[in-house]
Amino acid sequence: MSAENVRNFAIIAHIDHGKSTLADRILERTGAVEARDMRQQLLDSMDIERERGITIKAQTASIKYVARDGKTYTLNLIDTPGHVDFTYEVSRSLSACEGAILVVDAAQGVEAQTLANVYLAIEADLEVVPVINKIDLPSANPEEVRRQIEDLVGLDASDAVLCSAKTGVGIDDLLEAIVARVPAPKGDLNAPLRALIVDSWFDNYVGVVCLVRVVDGALAIGDRVKLMAADRVYEVNRLGRFTPASVELKQLVAGDVGFVIASIKTIRDARVGDTMTLNRAPALTALPGFREVKPMVYSGIYPVDSTDYEPLRDALEKLRLNDSAISSDPESSDALGLGYRVGFLGKLHMEVVQERLEREFNLDLVTTAPSVVYRVDKRDGTQVEIRSPSQLPPLQEVEAIREPYARLTLHCPEQYIGVLFKLLEERRGAQVGFEYSSPGRVVITYDVPYAEVVYDFFDRLKSVSRGYASMDYEVREWRVSDLVKVDILLNGEMVDALSMLCHRDAAYHRGNDLTRRLKEHIPRQMWDVAIQAAIGSRVIARSTVKAYRKDVTAKCYGGDISRKRKLLDRQKEGKKRMKSVGSVEIPQEAFLAVLRVGQED
Amino acid sequence: MKATWGVYVHLPWCKRRCPYCAFYIEADHGPPWRRFLDAVGRDWQARRALFPLDAPRTVSLGGGTPSRLPPEHLAELLTPLRDGQTVECSAEVNPEDALEWVPAAVAAGVDRVSLGVQTFHPRHARLLNRTCSAPRALQVARAISEMGVRTWSVDLMFALPGQTIDELDHDLDRVLALEAPHVSLYGLTWEDGTPLARARDLGRLVAPPDDLWREMYDRCVVRLESAGLYRYEVSNFARPGHESAHNLLYWTGAPYLGLGPSAHGFAPDGGRWRDVADVDAWMAGAPPEIERPDPEDAAKDLLVGGLRGRDGLRAADLPERFGFAPDPALVRRLVAARLLADDPDRLRLGADGWPVADAVVRALAEGLRVSARARPSC
Numbered sequence: 015m016s017a018e019n020v021r022n023f024a025i026i027a028h029i030d031h032g033k034s035t036l037a038d039r040i041l042e043r044t045g046a047v048e049a050r051d052m053r054q055q056l057l058d059s060m061d062i063e064r065e066r067g068i069t070i071k072a073q074t075a076s077i078k079y080v081a082r083d084g085k086t087y088t089l090n091l092i093d094t095p096g097h098v099d100f101t102y103e104v105s106r107s108l109s110a111c112e113g114a115i116l117v118v119d120a121a122q123g124v125e126a127q128t129l130a131n132v133y134l135a136i137e138a139d140l141e142v143v144p145v146i147n148k149i150d151l152p153s154a155n156p157e158e159v160r161r162q163i164e165d166l167v168g169l170d171a172s173d174a175v176l177c178s179a180k181t182g183v184g185i186d187d188l189l190e191a192i193v194a195r196v197p198a199p200k201g202d203l204n205a206p207l208r209a210l211i212v213d214s215w216f217d218n219y220v221g222v223v224c225l226v227r228v229v230d231g232a233l234a235i236g237d238r239v240k241l242m243a244a245d246r247v248y249e250v251n252r253l254g255r256f257t258p259a260s261v262e263l264k265q266l267v268a269g270d271v272g273f274v275i276a277s278i279k280t281i282r283d284a285r286v287g288d289t290m291t292l293n294r295a296p297a298l299t300a301l302p303g304f305r306e307v308k309p310m311v312y313s314g315i316y317p318v319d320s321t322d323y324e325p326l327r328d329a330l331e332k333l334r335l336n337d338s339a340i341s342s343d344p345e346s347s348d349a350l351g352l353g354y355r356v357g358f359l360g361k362l363h364m365e366v367v368q369e370r371l372e373r374e375f376n377l378d379l380v381t382t383a384p385s386v387v388y389r390v391d392k393r394d395g396t397q398v399e400i401r402s403p404s405q406l407p408p409l410q411e412v413e414a415i416r417e418p419y420a421r422l423t424l425h426c427p428e429q430y431i432g433v434l435f436k437l438l439e440e441r442r443g444a445q446v447g448f449e450y451s452s453p454g455r456v457v458i459t460y461d462v463p464y465a466e467v468v469y470d471f472f473d474r475l476k477s478v479s480r481g482y483a484s485m486d487y488e489v490r491e492w493r494v495s496d497l498v499k500v501d502i503l504l505n506g507e508m509v510d511a512l513s514m515l516c517h518r519d520a521a522y523h524r525g526n527d528l529t530r531r532l533k534e535h536i537p538r539q540m541w542d543v544a545i546q547a548a549i550g551s552r553v554i555a556r557s558t559v560k561a562y563r564k565d566v567t568a569k570c571y572g573g574d575i576s577r578k579r580k581l582l583d584r585q586k587e588g589k590k591r592m593k594s595v596g597s598v599e600i601p602q603e604a605f606l607a608v609l610r611v612g613q614e615d
Numbered sequence: 616m617k618a619t620w621g622v623y624v625h626l627p628w629c630k631r632r633c634p635y636c637a638f639y640i641e642a643d644h645g646p647p648w649r650r651f652l653d654a655v656g657r658d659w660q661a662r663r664a665l666f667p668l669d670a671p672r673t674v675s676l677g678g679g680t681p682s683r684l685p686p687e688h689l690a691e692l693l694t695p696l697r698d699g700q701t702v703e704c705s706a707e708v709n710p711e712d713a714l715e716w717v718p719a720a721v722a723a724g725v726d727r728v729s730l731g732v733q734t735f736h737p738r739h740a741r742l743l744n745r746t747c748s749a750p751r752a753l754q755v756a757r758a759i760s761e762m763g764v765r766t767w768s769v770d771l772m773f774a775l776p777g778q779t780i781d782e783l784d785h786d787l788d789r790v791l792a793l794e795a796p797h798v799s800l801y802g803l804t805w806e807d808g809t810p811l812a813r814a815r816d817l818g819r820l821v822a823p824p825d826d827l828w829r830e831m832y833d834r835c836v837v838r839l840e841s842a843g844l845y846r847y848e849v850s851n852f853a854r855p856g857h858e859s860a861h862n863l864l865y866w867t868g869a870p871y872l873g874l875g876p877s878a879h880g881f882a883p884d885g886g887r888w889r890d891v892a893d894v895d896a897w898m899a900g901a902p903p904e905i906e907r908p909d910p911e912d913a914a915k916d917l918l919v920g921g922l923r924g925r926d927g928l929r930a931a932d933l934p935e936r937f938g939f940a941p942d943p944a945l946v947r948r949l950v951a952a953r954l955l956a957d958d959p960d961r962l963r964l965g966a967d968g969w970p971v972a973d974a975v976v977r978a979l980a981e982g983l984r985v986s987a988r989a990r991p992s993c
Contacts, residue, residue: 563826564825565973568803572879576908582915
């Protein structure tokens, strides 16, 4: 089939606006999947994605569609992840497409998360087809949503497709709109091969599977291909496309989206955004946009039960097979024992990884508060990177501590400028730019310490702007800051996992805040628990959790003994996520209390 | 070792259910006593062989309300269970039934009774469905001392909803005026599923805060001990020689043979059973639920019961009998906090351990580890 009859497109939608249902409906309508075989929300295959409603790994499907003009088209649906931590992956997915469907809920209207991805699509020069979904809802208001798409997004919505993925109404119109409005791919079949790696993952049976978009040239079984950024050569064993079931082919040509299996052992050699070319006739230049993805946030992950250390190591290794953005190094904490310092793209990525470790590998974990990467200038002229407050060298060796600054780009309707400025100032931000992108919409640029961004900034941003502000960020530089390390002592013993680095001006306030929060999270125990915050040997804040006053059952006779023993076992189960430090039992939430320091309750 | 064991009989019938009670009981509409006694005899015959040849050291009648049992049946019930080696035969008695019932019980061999007074305060008594007035209780108490019982006890409750320290003091005054040689002192327990717990969940009643509970408990201990009643278990106080021999069996990990619906038993071989909590099914011969705790659970059971008593348990019993021992570092910390007594031979509660005994048990049970000194039990 010639590239003229190919349409590559992505779906952009806010969580819950029906992206997965719409994808299912398209697959069902084009016969790619029998209705009776449909799993609900076919494209979100991992359990966690299903529950959290976030697509983490991009997936894809190539489907045949006979259009009203009588011709058969190949529609390549390329799935995209949907959160700010995965902006890079989204941008690669989008750059494999010529068009995107923007799905907006007919009742909820345009929401912020969508906007960031729409802007990525517009920047990538994609044709964006607005779709107003859920028109079957009683509260649907398509005309209002149409107006919002024009005002908030700046797209012409006069010919937006109205549909209901639930009932199937309008799905044919949507497929016709894709055929009519998304341009055919423009690649040159005769040029040297250039194929963009849109996604890659590890399969236990075949090794690394690459999902590629062939931009120029053609690729066949037996070809020796070179990965241009990784600078390695592999022989292609198998290739094909997902319908979404995998169908093996002899070759993929310009315009196609499909998978390539080439005995690649690790996904670190098949990174998203890399370009695949032929070894014997290589392209001169790689496709633009490749970026090495580096972890920006680090957190300690410790097994609650120290015998789970090796299972944790194995689990992290398995996850790394499929997620090149995770890094992990062994770490030991006086308080928590042996564990790992694990690097993530951002806080959401961290939560997803932690949840997968607990759920898929059945581990009970304590996760410490995330830390950004600081750089320490030492008096001897060297510089070290530290990934947790406890790695800070002795103060007498420290010349200066540098913290990473991110440049934030925020899009929002102008009525939210005030609350946004306030939030950014609270986070030690400095304004860099401000302009109107269209009447009523602004783009604000700010430099903000990255530590102030990673924890909860995105959530706060959504809440103060009622979801209408969108954000992208890039860490650009490390600046000298007046930072101090605040330690926490419980009954006199320092709990290294609770230490925090913060700006000197905020240290007293935060020390107070943290001891207060710890007091809320540490349950009463058999003895008083003294909580102290200290800078060096100087205590700056304290509070006390008083011992139990009452913990005894009145009666214990014949039948009560085994009943009480069973109760002990249940109580022990309930304490699984507690970690003992010296004489004090600390629940998992306490380790995360550091995160909420400095915020309102 | 002299074989020591006890017998417990659960007589489930009550005139009415008390709103705090979570025991298995039945409303008394003329109980089928004949069939009940036959079933007691049946299970006694079947279970007797599990226990040592020596007669039981103690027999205890509980419920329910044992004093609902017509006096003419008492001898039939008790005679097979006890003999000259039996040092205690006790029964729980409703104060309203006492004047009539106790003399017959004494004649049948009962030598210890406990009176379920609970409180003398009219408002709290109404809430608990108790109707024994102070003068009536005094009258019963005086009478009991002259009815030939060897010893007797009074049940008192504290930490009642809305109760003040003054009200508790009045109750204590009256209890002490009875000159009972034994007092069982129970903080009100809000058992799930009871009318009392439901009223609390609906916001109609409020349980006292832990700090008030503690103040009340400490006050009771001081007042009872200064009256010569020493604390020999978390909730039990006695003049020397007047301790409940039967209950001490529970707190020392001794075996006991349970009879009657919902009764628990603990055989010398370590097996535990519980009869069905349904008198008709039980009389018809429904089998008990049986459990065989593994050595770790058996060690926990010993901790659960054993730590409550003043003498605690022999430290070496855990490794010798079950192959487990508590974490020595934890024991040191508990001793330092005065939650355990500084006694190398025995694990027993320290001065501050009583009101938080469950927490101490929990900590020790969680800190149990396989012991190097493990020896098979003999």
